[in-house]
Amino acid sequence: MTTHNTTPNNHHLLEHTLAHVELFKGNFLHAFRDTVRLPDGSNATREFVVHPGAVMIVAMRDDGRLVVERQYRHPVQQVMLEFPAGKLDAGEASWACAQRELLEETGYRAAEWAYAGVLHPVISYSTEFIDIWFARGLTEGACQLDDGEFLDVLDASVNELLAWARDGQLTDAKTLTGLLWVQNHLSGAWPLTWQRV
Amino acid sequence: MTTHNTTPNNHHLLEHTLAHVELFKGNFLHAFRDTVRLPDGSNATREFVVHPGAVMIVAMRDDGRLVVERQYRHPVQQVMLEFPAGKLDAGEASWACAQRELLEETGYRAAEWAYAGVLHPVISYSTEFIDIWFARGLTEGACQLDDGEFLDVLDASVNELLAWARDGQLTDAKTLTGLLWVQNHLSGAWPLTWQRV
Numbered sequence: 001m002t003t004h005n006t007t008p009n010n011h012h013l014l015e016h017t018l019a020h021v022e023l024f025k026g027n028f029l030h031a032f033r034d035t036v037r038l039p040d041g042s043n044a045t046r047e048f049v050v051h052p053g054a055v056m057i058v059a060m061r062d063d064g065r066l067v068v069e070r071q072y073r074h075p076v077q078q079v080m081l082e083f084p085a086g087k088l089d090a091g092e093a094s095w096a097c098a099q100r101e102l103l104e105e106t107g108y109r110a111a112e113w114a115y116a117g118v119l120h121p122v123i124s125y126s127t128e129f130i131d132i133w134f135a136r137g138l139t140e141g142a143c144q145l146d147d148g149e150f151l152d153v154l155d156a157s158v159n160e161l162l163a164w165a166r167d168g169q170l171t172d173a174k175t176l177t178g179l180l181w182v183q184n185h186l187s188g189a190w191p192l193t194w195q196r197v
Numbered sequence: 198m199t200t201h202n203t204t205p206n207n208h209h210l211l212e213h214t215l216a217h218v219e220l221f222k223g224n225f226l227h228a229f230r231d232t233v234r235l236p237d238g239s240n241a242t243r244e245f246v247v248h249p250g251a252v253m254i255v256a257m258r259d260d261g262r263l264v265v266e267r268q269y270r271h272p273v274q275q276v277m278l279e280f281p282a283g284k285l286d287a288g289e290a291s292w293a294c295a296q297r298e299l300l301e302e303t304g305y306r307a308a309e310w311a312y313a314g315v316l317h318p319v320i321s322y323s324t325e326f327i328d329i330w331f332a333r334g335l336t337e338g339a340c341q342l343d344d345g346e347f348l349d350v351l352d353a354s355v356n357e358l359l360a361w362a363r364d365g366q367l368t369d370a371k372t373l374t375g376l377l378w379v380q381n382h383l384s385g386a387w388p389l390t391w392q393r394v
Contacts, residue, residue, distance in 0.1 A: 048272040
């Protein structure tokens, strides 16, 4: 048994890239097939999507309720309950993206922000990462949705969100990861460092 | 403001599929581009990966420690800390898959199992779902890894896993979602119904 720490010996696990071939480039999906050398010296292929990265915002209103969205997601054929999120534009800093996405999708601006951490939604076939931001000191305005974007903005208490997660009404992994952060932040176990805009 | 419940009015959010075209079929990735009619009557395209679905296992040893894996994940170029997980074989039931994957990847068999719920890792571009299973009454044996699969099996306390999540050493969204379940199950808030094999 080993422990997980910042400097483990990973030589017996690492893969080395031998070739990198574009599989296809669509309007949204951009996929590659890499050939890798495995730890035992044999070769394998790895197919995956290249993604620019994204942000998610846990926006806390003064009354303690959190800002969430309901949005139809075609791949899973369901209206999903989610924390606001969106992809990084080329060259855009994570915090700037978080402010932009919160404003565009929900109409809220926040006076204070805290970076919580990063999550990887799909490590087996995408490079995507999602930076998790907390926001507070909210002021409400009008949404500025992109063309073709349709969503409801609502607010919910932490206990409502936890009950929906328990009961299978909230199944989006980034939002569930956000809830883990919320629960541990509110208990005092996971402190945040706030910055004013 | 609306509330999220099981029978909301979703007509203003729904998309209707007009065309379904295969983009490409690789060794692993199978991608489609759908044309959809948006709620305002205009059209848009949705590109996504079709995935067979998967399971994740939160395996609890008698000493309270959880079974985790360290595995190199090529798309994110990192050794990741994860709960055991794996894809459903064609026609395979979720519980059978959970038992098979736990045994193959870690060597553990479990006497009791509980279905917790489902998570969707990447709702914007994959059909993937991951069923979350808890397992207890473990007996340890030898792993039966697939060819080309290299991973470390270890065990960690819940507090260690939570500290690694807080500190950015554990960033896999399915595993973080599993930790949300663990934390709320152990507090008594999210009970489970156990079944014997």
